[in-house]
């Protein structure tokens with residue numbers, strides 16, 4: 214297939230056209246494994262100071278594109294800007310991850326107004342406009358938000374937990390109160406994503422990092438349903454908006470997730486079983502993934518084999534090459550370069 218210089222292989226895959234060389238980017242591609250990110254981060258002060266500084270947020274978004282020539286840039290922000298806009302106190306403490314005031318009782322939830330201050334998102338929109346004006350036309354720009362379930366797990370617990378027990382307990386004990394949190398995130402996220410599209414994002418990704426801790430009925434109620442409402446809400450205003458879902462750990466629930474949410478692609482984790490994914494998921498939507506981030510840290514033959522496996526498993530269909538989750542801070546840059554070279558040398 215011939216391609217003009219403004220064609221975007223990433224968008225083409227989402228629109229239904231398999232690419233002989235799969236487009237590639239990495240979840241969490243702007244971050245601490247890059248010395249140039251660490252330098253800007255130091256200059257910015259706190260993590261949220263960086264997120265809300267359009268000039269610096271645009272700069273760190275572009276850093277991995279300049280260094281590696283990825284096919285897509287993802288705007289530098291965080292899923293927790295939505296609770297922040299909803300008036301929750303959100304802090305990032307060095308070495309500890311996010312901290313919020315826990316919203317873990319029906320009383321606290323009843324006292325919440327859940328009215329979003331949409332001005333909070335303006336610096337993110339400005340960063341998107343800056344990035345789009347500097348990106349080459351063949352590089353796609355991704356906007357994102359967290360899925361309501363995953364965002365709610367942080368709002369309820371007030372921090373990350375290994376099993377999301379606080380949110381799961383609240384959802385069992387008081388589903389009505391929990392649904393109030395979910396509804397507020399749904400409504401705010403729809404407007405946030407529409408704002409990102411208006412500011413230049415061409416594709417949206419919805420991160421449901423903690424989807425995999427839910428039993429099937431709860432997965433349907435708290436992961437699929439709210440995500441479906443976001444997809445519908447966005448497409449009601451922007452028909453045909455391209456959306457990628459990432460319900461990490463969804464496993465055999467992925468076909469239901471794809472059917473009901475209406476996403477154009479799903480990002481899959483490294484534990485996914487290839488013949489199942491090809492038959493029940495890739496037959497309907499594009500797949501994104503799914504290299505184990507630890508293979509990327511290991512490097513060498515293990516990395517080569519892991520890259521070849523992803524290509525052998527999925528590059529016969531519509532594939533966006535990516536990791537199965539975010540890149541970790543201790544990943545050597547040379548390994549990222551080696552992965553990209555191997556993917557781009559693929560003859561499919």
Ligand code: CP3
Nearest residue numbers: 240241242243244287288289290291292310311420422539
């Ligand atoms: O992908 C990108 O490069 C774009 C930026 C991006 C960040 N967070 C920046 C960030 C994206 C897409 C996210 C999404 C995000 N944030 C998710 C979903 C995806 C995933 O990886 O599971 C989640 C669960 C969060 C919440 C969050 N933010 C946590 C748990 C943490 C602490 C753990 C960690 O990775 O550091 C953050 C902080 C964060 N978000 C950092 C970055 C670059 C590190 C902060 C720093 O520089 O000190």
